[in-house]
Amino acid sequence: MYWDRDIETMERSALQRLQCERLAATLERAARAPYYRRLLEKTGVADVREPGDISRLPFTTKAELRNEFPYGFLAVPLTDVVRLHSSSGTTGNPTVIYHTKADIIAWQDLVARCMYMAGMRSSDVFQNIMGYGLFTGGLGFHYGAEKLGAMTIPVGPGNSKRQIWFMREFKTTAMHILPSYAMRLATHVKEMGLDPRTDLSVRMAFVGAEPHTEETRRRIEETWNIRAFNSYGLSEMCGPGVAFECPEQSGMHIWEDSFLAEIVEPDTGAPVPDGECGELVLTTLTRTGTPLLRYRTRDLTRIIPGPCPCGRTHRRIDRIRGRSDDMMIINGVNIFPLQVEQTLMRIPGIGSNYLIEIHEENFMDRLHVSVEMAADSFQGTLSQLEGLQSRVLAALRDETGVTPVVKLLEAGSLPAAEGKAVRVVDRRAQSGKGC
Template identity: 40%
Template sequence: MILHEIETVNREEIEKLQLERLRTTVERVFNNVPFYQEKLVERNVTPSSIKGLEDIAKLPFTKKQDLRNHYPFGLFAVDRKEIVRIHGSSGTSGKPTVVAYTRNDIKNWSEIIARAIVIAGGRPGEVLHNAYGYGLFTGGLGLHYGSEILGMCTVPISGGNTDRQITLIEDFEPTVICCTPSYVLNIAEHMEDLGKDPRKSSLKYGIFGAEPWSEEMRKTIEEKLAIKACDIYGLSEVMGPGVSVECHQEQNGLHVAEDHFLVEVIDPETLEAVPDGEDGELVFTSLTKEAFPVIRYRTGDIASINREKCKCGRTTLRMSRVKGRLDDMIIIRGVNVFPSEIEHFLLTVKELAPHYQVHLIKKGSMDAIELNVEITDAMYKQISGDMNHEKVHQLTNMIHHIMKNSCLVSMDIKIHQPKSIKRSEGKAVRVIDKRNTSLKV
């Protein structure tokens, strides 16, 4: 099912539309946002300077700190009377980032999400169980409005209260569930604790995002719930969820809504574009946003792009799944490691449950990693609950060897009994910095 013809047009038509909308966006920010006007004047760039898509390189980058510096309304491009909704970040690391939407922005976003749900397997007339958090976080309301526009029966349960989640899945029989990948594992695990088989639910598709997750995590989710698990990507600074999404047919790269977003991949050090297929930092320019347009927003997310046609029939450019974030990257003794890389190798160990935490610690004057994992119920029964069992020591050595060889970092391995690591009802806390402060990544 293709919801919009733009998803299947040739690249020439896509790029023609993008150029037209890029010019409009540059004109909008030049005339209405002093921050951008100043930056463009500094570069001797005007809206008429944009002759082709390659001229995107003439435009300035935008960073999250720019949003904080102009908190709360300094980057809005419309009169506040035209704004119908505001979203924002939690502000845990300082001032929150605040974004705004006009009525037309909400309409566009809803249609983008409707397309994303179809791409991931949802269909009109079915039931969608939305366990993303509602409120200032864009996940809950973003998926909600898109689901309704599509014509699905939307269950706005939000996150938490896992017992109730399970009850409503049983009673309302949704075919699609939306939440973070770590939380759907929590739901499946709790079903098993209650003596229920997650594989026998009505669910067929899952739309998971808001945190990086590996292919091994996908396999675990799909096996536990007998569903197709698709990745969705977005960030509030650009729009919210729906910027890109995986198709359920191929599950190999996320289709970008190119009629609304122009994507680049750059080397985060040189700020130059990298070739298609090469990892770099994702940069997005909004093409239709009215209230809060962004120019070349540096996401901090690491991924690549390719322009090959997908077997689902869509011609839109695809981005790879996010490998990690620049600010999530752990640097230990000169070696760079992403939590998703650790997850990738951990989930190949059948004795381990798909829950872990990375603690950054000090060993003398040196930085070190303490990797906390837990064994499965089956393993726990096999050793009769004896965490000093020889098999636990063997498993510890095996994990240490895997991490050393695969991630090139020696880690202290701490193995815990089942259900010892705190479960997530939203975004999972994977990394805890215990070196100085309790910085959570």
């Protein structure tokens, strides 16, 4: 029932002692990274006796990760690094995380722990329907499943026909999938004349990478006749494996031997008590390549107070309720409105007014970008307009990795930007609404 009984059921007091030791070691390691060396020289290394002492350190944000590109957060010689993961896009510097061999091993063990906790065993056939590559979701689960010992099918996302073929031929029992795609894939199964509840062998799914509601999870479970487990992670930590649901399906255990979690008030940074919603702030406790101190995840959640009936002592976080910044999550892909704006403004013939809308179509998110054309660039031909439309589409696709629906508007059709114009409208029924 436990992947690592000693760690998973460790007494709270022992767990806190372990956190303290690891935090002290993390601070030492972090001080080898140029950014933290400068910071700690200024503020002085905090005397850490208990995990709460960490609040004396300043936060780390995505902005610092970007500004310190490429090696400002690297705490080991580059020769010790075996892999990097990076955010996509070309607007501003990407955020890059470097992993040593030890980091990769620790990460795959964490993911294996998550999958084992949810009930996956080495006899399972695991189909990984997530993107491989720079995105951590695919590789993170892949290595975790191999570590656990399950036969892993690294099929990646998309191509529903092929997904279903693998499921039937190899009797897939567990899958890792975006919640939105789980619903759409079920409709494809039905279109092929099959019943996802009875004609397939899938018994469990790991769903994550995009916020979703309890209702969506229940719908996935109902449609497939499976159990679906919520997964939480972010590439700045390692990727998946940060927090995960146990069979109780009542909150995600955050692995406190590996991460020090705080919940803070997003505006002031002040800590909020357990049970109250705020922004999740994480400190890595074992990572060697890129240790991060008090990293602002911008994800809004709360600590669920009280012990879990499953016996694990690691505290649980609630499902993510939204973001404290303007990042959009489109089918699991993270996009900032600024990326869209900067891409549009580089295209000649495009005006400065635009509107981003996120719709839900057939269980998938769809990014709609409406943009005004510059009044004086019109040449009177349809081909010019079509060319402009496809240039905008290609540029946005290259920047974000998502294919948007682009609409060219007459100049002046969008409300003029007075003060802070509303440029993003989320029309999804289940979008995170914040705390």
